[in-house]
Amino acid sequence: MVTLTLDRVGVALGRRPVVRDVSAAFAAGTLTGIVGPNGAGKSTLARAMLALVPATGAVRIDGDDVAALPRAGLARRIAYLPQGQTLHWPLTVERLVGLGRLPHLAPMSRIAAGDAAAIERAMARADVLDLRDRIATELSGGERARTLFARALAVEAPALIADEPLASLDPGHQIDVMELLRAEADTGKLVIAVLHDLTMAARYCDRLLVIDRGTILADGTPRDVLTPDLLRAVYGIDARIETGGDWPTVTTFGRAQPPD
Template sequence: MTAPRLDLDNLTVTRSGRTPLAGVSLSVGPGEFVGLIGPNGAGKTTLMRAALGLIPSTGRSSLAALPPAARAAQAGWMPQAREIAWPVTVEMLVMLGRTPHLPPGGHPGAHDRAAVDRALERMDLTTLRRRRATELSGGEQARVLIARLLAQDTPLVLADEPTSGLDPAHQITAMQTFAGLAAEGRAVVASLHDLGLAARHCTRLVLLEAGRVAADGPPAAVLTTENLARVFGITAHFAQTPDGPVFQPLGVLA
């Protein structure tokens, strides 16, 4: 697997006279787990979709510049939408993550089945593998979609609110899994609303405000009192403890 890297240069999106993303430049390299944070409408989803070439933009994205087949082999994508429309088994849905690695008309082999098995195990889905995905709860479906992303086995991983709808145990498991991918040398970018999870598991945070980068760095350098007050309008407690960083929002500023 080649060393992953995502490079964005002056990435801008304009829609109906509005600019939801304005001149964003950043690079994400191997071993980084980058949390995209910011209030609703800050541009987190727009940034990832533009980086993937899914919506029109100006500027440059190293990922969007790739041909579609190469892009699918380079980057896995988990969108915010969680709806599963087809009544296929969990195992079959996760196997769809292997599609970019199969030749035209090819069938999954032992390597693909092993990748699916690993993904199911990582997301605590082994006992559900024969169930129809449409029969699962919303949280279980979210875990299935994360497993499909893991089965794709790409050097770059982008996920839009991957912990939304998960119970606390599976939120932590998902974040530990993404952190583990980064520790293996991959590059991971995830948009997150839970600042506590972001502070605890991400190696780096990119704070967006009105489509622009307001802060970029280690969690302690981004989740400052000033940034939290200006961008989110909140107060919070952030401490380094023997068990790792702990972040807790406390109140809304008047």
């Protein structure tokens, strides 16, 4: 069972510290949402987990320091779904999903039957089999999100980190993507997603990590973490949190008034 631990992780972009002294442990089979305001350091923290930015402290996957692992070795252990949907070349969906097999291929080698099967499984899970021959740059936002998700799934890594996978998706497609993340965690994967929609995060995540100004402000189940006081402190908003249903729902009212 895969584990990911952060031990006093700090990241500075230029001279500005963006992530400060973050320690946490993540277990297989859980979906953890990282929430917090813009500029809080969520994406930078996610990038530090993949050794994409130089960090102090240590990020370990199953005890191995990610910064010391060879790139391809790390890529086989943590799949990454980055923010944004920019595609520089008009590849077909199948070809794009196939990029997920890159960490498993030796230079100049051909795609093996096992890789082809993994691509098929990933496309089936993300429901993009019908789009196989379409050009990825010509897809709608929802189709493209599913295709990029399939690309991350094709890695078949035991851990998955998704950075704002719901950005610019309509509510229906947001649910589709959250269901996919949930399903991955339910199959035993370690899944971490940077999210902005608190109700979505509360509905699907087992655990929420609230980040503000580079540090963890709260860490626990959505019911424990999401309180009006916390939302006022972190986002500067007044909100009501309904806890009567199956999951907490957050209704925002407006900017919090500073106390007199």
